[in-house]
Amino acid sequence: MKRRAFAYPYIVWMILFIAVPMLFIFYYAVTISGKLDLSVFWDTLKNPVNWKLLLDSIVMSLKTTGICLLLGYPIAYILSNMKKSVAGFISVLFFVPMWMNFVLRTYAWQAILNYVLPSIFGSKGTFTGTEWAVLLVLVYDYLPFMVLPLYNTLSKLDKSLLEASRDLGANGVQTFGRVILPLSVPGIVSGITMVFIPAITAFTVPVMIGNGNPDFFLYGNIIEIAFKQPTPNYAGGSTLSIILLISVFVSSLIMNRFDKEQIQ
Amino acid sequence: MKKATKSLKYVYLALMLFFLYLPILYLIVFSFNDFYNPSKHKDVFINLSKWNGFTLNNYGTLFKGAAGEALLLTLEIAGISSVVATVLGTAAAIGINSMRKRTRTAILNVSQLPMVNPDLVTGITFMMLFAFINSILIKMGLDQIGDFIKLLIAHISFSVPYVIFSVLPRLKQSSDMLYEAAMDLGCSPMQALLKVVIPDIMPGIASGFVMALTMSLDDFVVSWFVANSPVLSVHIYSSARMGVNPALATVIFIPLVTLLLIVNLRRIAREREYEIQNKKVKLKDKAQ
Incomplete structure (x- = not known):
């Protein structure tokens, strides 16, 4: 028996449950109860509300990504300069929350924003249902995903390059700007992709922290509603998902370009 | 000066860790809170705003009712799906590793889909797939696929790629000759695999298994779209208001x-x- 054959069960599985399901998005976008019907598809594409929400979500997601990068880069940088054995332990502490149930952590923030922070700031109201609260929890949820790739890149950086830069007369700021930062671009790029795209679709945060107020909806929310309403709107939801997939594809193309330019 | 920047660094790390662990610690502290307040409420009323006194009661009631069922379902799905995903993924990696470059790239590209797609998209594709299959099954007068099987299929599918991508690098490090040598020395393909190849790539398999297990335990989005019976995260989401x-x-x-x-x-x-x-x-x- 050839070794190839060990992969056959998986290949069957992959076609049935990974490849074929993707085709359903395109199938359901242009059919209604089994017949070709483009009416919902066009209506969804033409509806300006959807496009505005996509734009708003991209802006919100960019804010999240930017703050995560600003907070996360120093973390990764400090960790990468520590002794390996100490850094190994502390970095694990930073990644543990990644694996702690997303919904449960968001639920905890709900309580903190409603009870703890208002009493600290002497406010009578609650802090959920505000844009900054949604942003705060988004940053919280995705910060470890930014730190992880940055830490991986920075800790593999050849330290002798930094010494060389110092020897050639660069000061600390110059070494950082001209050597460390350019070399950490692959980490920055994969950090941004790990935060930016999931944040567009994080529909639980606007519901739990934004109190379900449509003003704070992200693009993921309209897809979620289309599918989870009592009579699911497969055609509309699929069309919205196609728009999402195209945006994801375009943004990964842009990010790849950045990555390549840096290598050249 | 140098000492000051060093301690500043530690302060920054400590602050960030505090930020990351604050909600988790908050829940753990309040898990010892006595929610049952006889003077005001007859029922247990979970309110995270006020400390009423220390109790262990919350741990006693944890596995009763809907939460207990959800926890059990989560553990069953995670246990079965991660074992199946590990077996399927390891075999796949061994097979893929010996394929020609073009076939290998094609398979790996498709395998990456669940990793690069937003999990929202993975969730709705499974929802539509099962809706489609069930509509056919109804027409044929057969039983529909139940929630347990749906969850299992979905969880296996999104964790297999993680197993494959943790096993493949190990296989690249180990020698291609091992398998051939074992066969030359009289092993059957199965024996060669179990006695020689698998032990060599065990660390990769182990980390793939841990990945599959944690992916399944942590999943909310896919389970939310796929099934009506709640796994733990879905249970938390739908009862967050109460x-x-x-x-x-x-x-x-x-x-x-x-x-x-x-x-x-x-x-x-x-x-x-x-x-x-x-x-x-x-x-x-x-x-x-």
Whole structure:
């Protein structure tokens, strides 16, 4: 028996449950109860509300990504300069929350924003249902995903390059700007992709922290509603998902370009 | 000056860790809160705003009712799906590794879909797939696929790629000759696999299994779209307004930390050994 054959069960599985399901998005976008019907598809594409929400979500997601990068880069940088054995332990502490149930952590923030922070700031109201609260929890949820790739890149950086830069007369700021930062671009790029795209679709945060107020909806929310309403709107939801997939594809193309330019 | 920047660094790390752990600690502290207040409420009323007194009652009631069922379902799905995904993924990686480059790239590209797609998209594709299959089954007068099987298929599918991508690098490191040599020495293909190839790539398989297990335990989005019977995260989401027993946080958090620390401490120990070795070499160099 050839070794190839060990992969056959998986290949069957992959076609049935990974490849074929993707085709359903395109199938359901242009059919209604089994017949070709483009009416919902066009209506969804033409509806300006959807496009505005996509734009708003991209802006919100960019804010999240930017703050995560600003907070996360120093973390990764400090960790990468520590002794390996100490850094190994502390970095694990930073990644543990990644694996702690997303919904449960968001639920905890709900309580903190409603009870703890208002009493600290002497406010009578609650802090959920505000844009900054949604942003705060988004940053919280995705910060470890930014730190992880940055830490991986920075800790593999050849330290002798930094010494060389110092020897050639660069000061600390110059070494950082001209050597460390350019070399950490692959980490920055994969950090941004790990935060930016999931944040567009994080529909639980606007519901739990934004109190379900449509003003704070992200693009993921309209897809979620289309599918989870009592009579699911497969055609509309699929069309919205196609728009999402195209945006994801375009943004990964842009990010790849950045990555390549840096290598050249 | 140098000392000041150093302590500033530690303060920054400590602040960030505090930010990351604040909600988790909050839940763990409140899991010991006495929610039952006889003067005001007849029922247990989960309110995370006020401390009423210490109790262990929340741990006693944790596994009763809907939360208990959800926890059991989560563990069953995670256990079965991660084992199946590990077997399927390891076999796949071994097969893929010996394929020609073009076929290999094609398969790996499709396998990456669940990893690069937003999990929202993975969730709705499964929802539509099962709706389609069930509509056919109804027409044929057969039983529909139940929630348990749906969850199982979905969880296996999104965790297999993680197993494949943790096993493949190990296979690349190990020699291609091993399998052939074992066969030349009289092993059947199955024996060659089990006695020679698998032990060689065991660390990759183990980390793939841990990945599959944690992916399944942690999943909310896919399960939310696929099935109506709630796994734990879905249960938390849909009952968040009424209040969720915070003891769940402790029950999830403690085993998770233990698991991750065990996996990582081994790696850390290895790195420390390497560091010490390096120092010895440097000292020797200096001595010479």
